[in-house]
Each structure stands twice: as structure tokens, then as C-alpha cells.
Amino acid sequence: MVLKNFRSKWVGSTESNLEKVLTMVKAMGPIILIIDEGDRSFGSQSEDSDGGTSSRVVARIKEFMSDTDNRGTVLFVLMTNRHDKLDTDIKRAGRLDIKIPLFYPADTSEVLAILRSLLARYTLADLAGHPDALTTAAQRMIGYSNADIEAVVLLAKTMVGEGEAVSADVLVHAVGDYLPSRDTAMIEYMNLLAVFEASRRQWLPTVYRDLSPEMLTAQLADARRRCGARAGGGG
Numbered sequence: 625m626v627l628k629n630f631r632s633k634w635v636g637s638t639e640s641n642l643e644k645v646l647t648m649v650k651a652m653g654p655i656i657l658i659i660d661e662g663d664r665s666f667g668s669q670s671e672d673s674d675g676g677t678s679s680r681v682v683a684r685i686k687e688f689m690s691d692t693d694n695r696g697t698v699l700f701v702l703m704t705n706r707h708d709k710l711d712t713d714i715k716r717a718g719r720l721d722i723k724i725p726l727f728y729p730a731d732t733s734e735v736l737a738i739l740r741s742l743l744a745r746y747t748l749a750d751l752a753g754h755p756d757a758l759t760t761a762a763q764r765m766i767g768y769s770n771a772d773i774e775a776v777v778l779l780a781k782t783m784v785g786e787g788e789a790v791s792a793d794v795l796v797h798a799v800g801d802y803l804p805s806r807d808t809a810m811i812e813y814m815n816l817l818a819v820f821e822a823s824r825r826q827w828l829p830t831v832y833r834d835l836s837p838e839m840l841t842a843q844l845a846d847a848r849r850r851c852g853a854r855a856g857g858g859g
Contacts (some may be wrong), residue, residue, distance in 0.1 A: 631832070638681060639680060641849075642685075646684075653790035654699070654758070656696055656701060658701045659701070659702045659703065660703040662702035663704045663706040663710050665682070666682060666710050675754050678825060686713065686714060686719060689718075690718050691829070692718055705814045705817075705818075706817070707817045707818070707820070715821070719767050722823050723822055724823070725819060725822040725827055726818070728770075728811070729767075729770075729828060730829050730831075732763050734767070735762040735773065736759065738770055739761065739765070739773060739777070742773060746781065748777065748780075748789075757830070758791030763801045764800070765799060767805075767806075772802070775802060775804075776799055780797075780798035783798060808855055809850045813847040813850075814833075815832075816840065816844045817842060820840060820844055
């Protein structure tokens with residue numbers, strides 16, 4: 625089920641609609657409520673643009689998240705790649721108890737797992753019989769996002785005629801031809817944000833696992849400077 629926009633132009637209607645939504649969510653429990661791009665929903669709220677409606681809506685949702693009666697009944701999963709733009713209050717224990725960091729595939733085995741899954745999804749599983757070619761392709765895609773890896777697979781499909789099989793050579797050629805759209809400075813900044821917010825060290829890649837709080841803070845500040853205004857956030 626997808627919750628559609630409950631906001632209204634009429635005074636008081638937005639808050640009333642929200643109460644109906646929360647009542648429905650509670651009645652459907654146990655339920656998992658997924659909020660994508662959480663920094664947009666729970667970022668800094670302006671009282672000027674909508675008479676404070678957004679602030680009241682966010683405050684009510686925070687109250688609902690903190691309600692101990694919902695424990696074990698309503699599970700909130702909030703996703704964002706910009707933790708710095710989240711309202712600090714939303715990140716406290718009792719609202720978001722566990723913070724799990726997700727990173728781009730960091731080694732050949734991780735890229736291979738994603739690549740094989742995509743080959744099966746797009747009925748190109750016959751390529752699995754060419755492990756050397758797959759390994760070569762995977763090695764060249766370390767640091768690619770899942771979306772980039774999928775784009776390479778789809779590019780390989782376009783390089784052959786309709787109904788023709790995608791060979792291992794074609795896949796390797798597609799990897800060489802594809803140019804990922806990556807802002808390395810911003811990606812590093814978002815990775816460090818994920819490290820900073822993570823609940824457990826064992827979830828971190830080796831390169832970050834042994835960073836002291838002081839080292840992490842220094843690297844995060846340096847990454848923020850290199851990203852400039854784009855990295856401005858509410859912390």
C-alpha cells in the first residue's frame with residue numbers, strides 16, 4: 625500500500641487527514657512504514673511558507689513514532705543519503721533506534737553478486753558460464769552503484785540485435801564504454817555521514833571500521849569543505 629498526499633489547502637484539513645492516516649496505520653499493525661528520502665520529510669521546517677502546518681505535521685509524526693503503545697506494532701523504516709539534513713530530534717533513540725549504513729559494493733565478490741542477480745533478472749543467465757569474463761567485468765565496476773551496474777547490463781543488451789545472446793565479450797565491452805555519473809567528493813561525504821550515524825562498527829566497511837571519533841570528525845569536516853555549499857545541512 626502506498627500512502628498518497630494527505631495535505632490540503634484548507635486550514636486544519638491537513639492535520640485532520642494525518643490523524644486519519646495514523647489511525648489507519650495503527651489499526652493495520654503489525655505494519656512496516658517505509659519513508660523514502662526522509663531528509664525531505666524531516667528536514668528543517670519553515671513556519672513562514674505554510675503557516676506552520678509542516679512543523680505541526682512533523683511534530684505529530686514524531687509523537688506517533690515515540691508512542692510506546694506502537695512498539696512491536698508499527699515499525700518505521702526511514703531512508704536517506706543525507707543524514708545531515710535530518711532534524712536532529714528525529715534521530716534520537718525511541719524514534720530511530722537502529723541506524724544501518726548501506727554502501728556501494730566495495731569488492732569483486734559484492735559486485736559479482738549484484739551482477740549475477742541482474743543477469744538473471746534480464747534473462748542473461750547464460751553469461752554465468754563465463755566466470756572469468758564476469759570477474760573481469762566486476763573488478764572494473766568496483767565503486768559503481770547498483771544503478772550503474774544495472775545500466776551496464778542494459779547497455780550490453782542494446783549492443784546486440786533483437787533475440788541475440790549477450791556474449792561475455794559484449795558485457796566487458798559495455799563496461800568499458802559506460803561512463804558512470806559519479807560525484808566522488810559527494811559520494812565520499814555521504815559515505816562518511818553513514819559511518820558517523822551507524823549504530824554498530826561491525827556494519828562498516830574495513831576502511832572505516834577502525835576510525836576513531838576524532839579521525840571521523842576530521843575526515844567528515846574535510847569532505848564537507850570539498851563539497852562546498854552542496855553539503856550544507858542541518859546536522
